[in-house]
Amino acid sequence: MISELFTVTVLIGILASGIRLATPYLYASIGETFGQRSGVLNLGVEGQMLLGAFAAFYVALTTGSLWLGILAAMIVGALMGLIMAFVTVNLHAQQGISGIGFYLFGLGLSDLLFQKLMGTVETVKGFPPIKIPWFSSIPGVGEIFFSQNILVYGAYLLVPLAWFVLNKTTLGLKIRSVGENPDAADSLGVSVARIRYFTIILGGTLSGIAGASLSIALLNVFQQNMTSGLGFIAVALVYFGAWRPWGVLGGALLFSMVNSLQLWIQVLGIPIPSEIAVMMPYVLTILVLVITVSRVRAPSALTKPFERED
C-alpha cells in the first residue's frame, strides 16, 4: 500500500491539492508578513478571514457577481484592519490581546450575520478552474499548476509581488525600517503611524481575500467558523518563513502538501490511526524548522508600540 503512494496519480493529486490548500494561507500570511515587518503582530487574522469569507459569499449570492464578492471581502477586511490599526497605532493596545479580541469579534459577527441574513447553508457557483492554454495540457504539470481557479493563481503571483515591494521599493524600505528601528525612521521623516496603518489595512484586505478564496473559490459554501483555525496557522507560517515572502510560500506549501499527503495516506488505507495522519503537517512543520535552524531575527520593534519622544 505504501508503494501506491508513489504512483503518478497520487503524486499529482498531492501536489494539486497542496497548491490549492496553500492558497488561503498565502493571502493571509503575506498580509501578516507586511504587518510584522512594520512591527505589528495581528492575531486577529482568523476573524478577518471569517468576515471576509462571509462578505464575499453573501454578496456573491445576492448579486450573482463573484468579483463584487471579492470586493466586499476586501472592504470588510480593510475596515477590520482600519479599526485594528487605530487600536494598535493610536491607542498602543497590546497587540496579542487585541488580536484575540478581533478574532472573537469576527468569529461571532460572521456567524450572526450568517444566521440572520441567510438562515441556512446555501451554495453559489464559485470561481471555476481556468485552464491556461497550452500549459494546462502538459501531462501532470498542467493539472497541478495550470488548471486552478483565478484566486489560486493570484495567491502565487502575490508572493513575488510582495517580495518586490518589501525589498526593492522605497515603500518596502520604509516598512522594514519602521519595523526595525522606528525611532530612526521617524527622525528621517518616515511617518511610523502612516506606514503601520498601511500595512495593517493591507493585511486586513489580504485576510479578507483569504476568506473569500475559501468561500467562493476553493469551496462554494459559507459555514460558521469555516476557517477552523486556519488564520492562526497563517500567523505561524510567517514565523516559519522568517518574515520573507518566499519563506512564507515554502511554509505554506510544506504544510499544505503534508496535509494532502495525509489525506492520501488515509485514502490508500495505510494502517495508521487517522489522528496520527492528521497530526503529520503540524509535526513536520516544527521538525523542518528544527533541522533548518534559522538565523533570521524577528523585526526588532515587533509588538512594540511606537511613541515619539517629545
Add this chain to the structure above:
Amino acid sequence: MKKFIWLLTLIVALSMILTACGAAAPAATEAPVVTEAPVSATEAPVATEPPAAPAEPFRVAVIMPSAINDLAFSQSMFDALTRIQEEMGGTDAFEFVYSDGMFNVDDAAAAIRDYATEGYDLVIAHGSQYGSSLQEIAPDFPETSFAWGTTAETFGVPNIFAYEAASQEGGYVNGVLAATLSTSKVIGIVGPIEVGDAKLYVDGFKAGVATTDPAVKVNVNYIGSFSDVALASEAATTHIAAGADALTGTAQMVVGAIGKAEEANALWFGTQSNQTSLAPTIVVASQVYHWEVALREIITLINSGTLGGQSFKANLANGGEVVEFNPDYALSADATALAESTIQGIIDGTITITLP
C-alpha cells in the same frame, strides 16, 4: 490629522456594526424559524385553538453543540422541535428555547442546570458528550424530565430519557445504493473523528457496500475536525482523484465536500439532514433523522407522569429515520426497487447489519 483618524475610525466602526445588524434585523422577520418561538409567543391567535389543548404550554429547552442551521446534527433536532410545535398547534401548546454552539461541556452543564431551575418540562441535551453532566444534574431536579442522545444509556436515573439513531441503517441503504450506482467501483467517505454517530453511519455504509458488491473499494478519510470545511473538500477531491465516483460523509463540515462531488459529477449520499439543496444534480438520497418520533413518545410519557428511565431508538422501522430521495435525481426503477426492498428488509428484520 490625529483627530481626523479618530473620527473616521469611530464612524467606520460604528457604521459597520450598525449596517451589519441593521441588515440583520429585517431579515430576521423574514426568516421566522429562528426567532419564532420567543417573539411571536404572545401574538399567536388563540381563537382556533382546540378545547383539548392544555392551559399551560409544554415547555422544552434544548442544548445543541453546533448551530441550528448546520444542515446536520443540530439542525435535525431543531427541525424536529419545529415540526412538533406545528403538530401540537403552535407556541400556545408547545414552546421551546435553545442554546446553540454549546460545544463546551462545562457551559452546556451550566445551561442544563439553569433550564432545569427555570422549570422547563423537558430539557434535551442533544449530544453524547453531555451525558456525564446530565447524570450529575438530573437527580437534583426530580420533577424535571431530561433527555439526551445519541445513546441508549439512562444511567438508571428515573428522570432521564435516552434516544439514539440507528444511523447504520440509513448508512446501509446508502451503501447498497452507492455500490449499485458506482461504475468505477470506488467509493469515498469523509468523516470527522472515528466515534459515535459518525462511526456508526460509516460502518453501516461499508456493510451495505460489502454485501452488495464485495469488489467495490471503500476509502475512508477522517479529517480530525467537525469544522474544517476546506480540508473536507480536499478530502473529497482526493477520493475523486483516487477514482471514486460516489461519495458520502457525515457531520457539518461535509458541506465542503458536496461541492467537490458536484464539480466532478460524482454522486453524493447524505445523512443527518436532507442535503439535496446543496447539490440538486448529484445528491441521490439523504438519511434524515426525525427525532420527533422519539420526542412524541417522550412528551406523552411525561404528560402521563413518567419522567424518564426509557430509551428510544430512531430507526427505519419506526420512522425516526427516513431515507429521503432527491426527486430531481433520476434514479432507475431497478435501483429504486433495490433501495425500497433494502429498507423493507431492514424494517422486517430479514436484513441484519453486522458492524465491526
Add this chain to the structure above:
Amino acid sequence: MKKIIQSEWVSRLIDASLPVFAALAALLLGAVMLFLLKVNPIEAYKALWDGAFGSTNAFAETLVKATPLLLVGLGICISFRGDVINIGGEGQMIIGAILATWVGLNFTGLPGWLVITLSMFAGFLGGAIWGGIPGVLKAYFRVNEILSTVMMNAIAVQMMNFLLRGPMIDPSQAELASKIPQTARLLEIFRLPRLAPTRLHLGALIAVILAVLVYILLWRTTLGYRIRAVGQNPNASRYAGIKVQRYVVLALLLSGAFSGMAGATQVFGVNYRMITDGSSSGFTGSAGFNGIVAALFGQLHPILTIPASILFGALLVGANKMQRVVQVPSALIIALNGLVVVFVVSSEFWRRRRQRRRLAAAKQNDESPPQSDPEQYQQVESGA
C-alpha cells in the same frame, strides 16, 4: 488638561475602574446590536448580571469559570514576563488533563488525598512537558514559540481524540456501538472537594494560593528575577552571566505547567472525566486563550490576575445566561466578548497617559514618584 492634584487613592481608583468603564462602553455597543435584533438590552444585561452575580450559585459558577482562566493566566504572567509568548495553553491544558486523568484512573488502590495530589502533580507535569518542548525548541533551535505552540495545540487535540476513542476509552463505551469518546468516571473519593453546595471546588482555592506563590516566585526569588531580567533585556542578562536559554525554557515550561494544572482541575473538579467533541475548546472552553486575556487584563501581575479572571469569567458565564434568557444566537455572545476584549485593552491607553501625567506632576513637585511603578508598565508593553 490642567494639572489637578489628586490624592493617590482617588487616582488609583480611577485607574482601576477604567477597564470596567471600557467594558461598559463595549456593552453599550452590544446594546445597539441587541436592539437591532429586537431584544430589550436592559432585560438582556439584567440577565447577564444575574447569571454572573445574581445568586450564590451564579457567583459560584463565575468562580468555577474563572479558575482555569486564573491558572492559565498565572502561567502567562510568567512566560510573558520572560518575553515568551505562549499561546499553547489549549494544548497544555489537554496534555495536563490526560496525564492527570490517567493517574486518577489507574491508582485506584491509593487513598483519595494522595491520588488527588498525584493527579494535580501529573497535570503540572503534563503541561510542563507540553510547554517545555516549545521552550527547548525556542532556546536551542530558534523555533519561534508562537509557531510551535500553535502547532502543538493541534497535535494535543489529535492525541486526545486518539486516546479517548482508543486506549483510554471508558470500558463500558468500548462495548457499545455508539462509542462515546470519553474516559471512565473518576471515583468519588478522587474528586476535588466542593467548597459549598454549588459546583465551586477546591481548585479555585488552589489557584488563588498558586497566585500568591507565583507572585513570590517572580519578585522574591532569584529564579523569578532572572526570568524577568531575561525578558527585559536578554543581552544584558547574558553579560551578567545569566544562562539566557535556560530561563527561556523555564519560562515556557512553568507557563505550560500552570495550564496543565488548569486542565487537571477541570477534570477533577468539574467534569470528573475527559470527554472530547473533537476540538480543543470542547474540553477547555477556550480557557487556554482566554487565560491570556485575563492575565493581560491583570497587567501580568499574578495577584491582579485574580480579579481579572473573575471579571472575565463573570462575563463569559453571564453572557451564556443572557443567551438563554433573551434567546439570541450564541454567535452574538462571542462577538460581544470580542468587543469587550478590544475595548478593555484599548482603555489601557488612558490609564498609561494618566500615569505619565502623574509621574510628570510628581517630578515637578519634587516629590517621590507614586508607588505604582512605571517600570512595571514597561514590562507590560514589552511583554506581548
